[in-house]
Amino acid sequence: MKTINKFIGILLAFTLVFSSCNEQELLDLNVDPNAVTDMDMQFLFSLATLRIAGEYENTRANVLYAAPMIQHIASLAGYFSGDKYFYNPQYSGAYMERHYTDVIRLYSHVINRTQDDPAEANVYAAATVMRVFDLHRMTDIYGDIPYFQAGRGLEGAENWFPVYDSQQEIYEDMISSLRDARGKFSPAARGLGNQDFMYGGNLDQWRKFTNALLMRIAMRMSKVNPTRAREVFVEANNSGAFQSIADNGYIHFTTGPIGVNRNGLNDGLWNTYKYSRDCKISKTFMDWMKANNDPRLMIVSGGLGDPERPETWNTDPAAQRGMPNGYNSATLRTILSPEDVAIFDTPGVGNRMFSMLNLKYLDWEDPYWLISYAEVELMKAEAAVLGWITSDASTHFANGVAAAINSWVDFDASFARSPAEISAYIAGRGFEAASTQDKLRLIGEEYWAATWLNSIESWANWRRTGFPVLEPTQDPNRFEANEIPRRLRYWEDEIGNNPQNYRSAVSRIGGDFFMTKTWWDGGN
Structure with a gap:
């Protein structure tokens, strides 16, 4: 796989008015014979994917x-806005701000041209x-979003100020678009080859990825439209989704010059801004792993x-210890023992008394998760419990848990865990003998x-199912409520740049608030 190191050029055409009979010759002087006049759509596709x-x-x-x-991580730092439910407009709107221009625009152009x-x-x-994958993520973060006109500004001025479409309409179109694709x-047709940073041109794996995404979309609708959700899930399952961790939906990167050829999550989290110096494993997650003898403990930590x-x-x-969510350096002292306060106040210690993220999965070239085989099997386990499919829920549960643990070797070989250790963990979860409600909780x-x-x-x-059961944090300076937000607020530039459509969306969904529920939200 080669590193993308090209630049996209845009040639501007100028109209000149001349009285000379040699007008065309003069115009030809403005044409650069070496300028880019066309672009391989596969290059734009791979650039958007990265x-x-x-x-x-x-x-x-x-x-x-x-x-x-x-409650995967916790931080004492105020800029970790989700820890205490603060509002930061740049952080809340970041996905909209970046992806409509850097991702959706490119995919939309590729689709239009091909x-x-x-x-x-x-x-x-x-x-x-x-494009569906990214807009699915977008709508789940915000609710109603520009969808049908998104990224299509080059196709006509009518798309310059896109309408916010209802999430229900978006979901239906995502289903039909994925089935068509x-x-x-x-x-x-021409192969994708090494321009494909996910599957290297393997079309069978692309079909499996498409079905996995359909299953995720179907599950998201399970509370608001269970009949439609079941139909979509069963059809995708019958068409064939992931069969092993070899099918995991990753974006892959290479070593060498980075540019966009890097895992940006890891770059932002550790390698550049070093945010993870300010965050630790959440006490909620750490205590859960310890209570269940989870073999991932020293993978995560x-x-x-x-x-x-x-x-x-x-x-x-x-010795591992998670950091409680919802505290700052001052308020944390109120819940620590005197002995722990002394440790926390020791020069050079502070938040280092809590478990840090594992650097072994924070390399630039580590894969970037989209959808995993583990998720597919856990969704199948839920579908079996709900009676949507007839295969064995316990088998799917065991497959999903084992895959979730085994997949970590794709990040570092030292993360391998023995079959005996994994089997013991699965048995300890007690899925087979659990009640229906406990099965759903375990999944x-x-x-x-x-x-x-x-x-x-x-x-x-979590918003769909209510699992795991989480205790909200209680910072008095929270933006809206001491409840885990149900969505993020829209990118604030939309208020001035696309006011009519922004206001229409906000009115329809019931306000641009953290606690405004999306269409599919189960409301746990």
């Missing part, structure tokens, strides 16, 4: 908001799937100590654990 993993918005939406809200060309059916289909993948000095790290599993908890580093997805699934 930009999904961009640093700015992933750090802000995924790390500073979703991860602490879902939709009538059978030779380009594969890039058309892949771009359609990925799935049928377009063809070995007779890098130990106690100074992240800059490996010789200080304490990697004894028994929700394991989905939460399986989506570590993909907290946007964790947060969405």
Whole structure:
């Protein structure tokens, strides 16, 4: 796979008025014969795909908001807005701000340029799937969003101020678009090859990814429209989704010059802004792993100590300690024992008394999660419990948990866990003998654990199911309520740049607030 190192050029055409009979010759002087006049749509497709993993918005939406809200991580620092439900307009609107211009615009252009060309059916289909993936994430973060006109400004002025479409309409179109794209993948068309940073041109895996995304969309609708959700899920399941961790939906990167060829989540979290110096593993997540003897404990945790000095790290599993959510340096002291306050106040210690993130999954070239085989199997377990499918829920649950643990070897070989250790953990969860409600709780908890580093997805699934059961933080300076937010607020520039459509959307959804529920929200 080669590193993308090209620049997109745009040639501007000027109209000149001359009285000379040699007007065309003079105009020709303004034409650069070496300028870019066309662009391979596969290049734009791969550029858009890499930009999904961009640093700015992933750090802000995924790390500073979703991860602490879902209690994967905790921080004493106020800029981790999701920990105490603060409002930061730049962080809340970051996904909209960056992805409409850097991702959706490119995919929309690729789709427009290739939709009538059978030779380009594969890039058309892949771009359609990925556009849906990114807009699905967008609508789950915000609710009603520009969808049908999104990224289509080059196609006409009517798209310059896009309408906010209802989430219900968006979901229906995503389903039909994915089904259409799935049928377009063809070995007779030009292959994607090494421009495909996900599957290297493997069309079977693209079809599986499409079905996995359909299953995720179906599950999201399970509370608001269970009949339609079941139909979509069963059809996608019968069409064939992921079958092993080899099918995991990652964006892959290479070593060498980085540019956009890097895991932006890791770049923002650790390698550049070093936010994770200010965040630690949440006490909620750490206590859950310890209580269940989770073999991921020392995968998730890098130990106690100074992240800059490996010789200080304490990697004894028994010594690991999560940071409580919802506190700052002053209020934390009110819940610590006198002995712990003394440790916390020791020069050079402070938040280092709590477990840090593991640096081994924070390399620039580590894969970026989209959808995993573990998620697919856990969704199948839920579907089986609900009676949507007839296969065995316990088998799907075991497959999903094992896959969630085994997938970590894609980040570092030292993360391998023995089959015996994994089997013991699965048996200890007691799924087979659990009641129906407890089965759903166990699936929700394991989905939460399986989506570590993909907290946007964790947060969405929690809003739908209510699992795991989380205690909201209680900071008196919270923006709106001492409740885990149900959505993020729109990018504030829309208030001035697209006012009519912004106001229409806000009126329709019931206000641009953290606690405004999206269409599919189960309301736990």
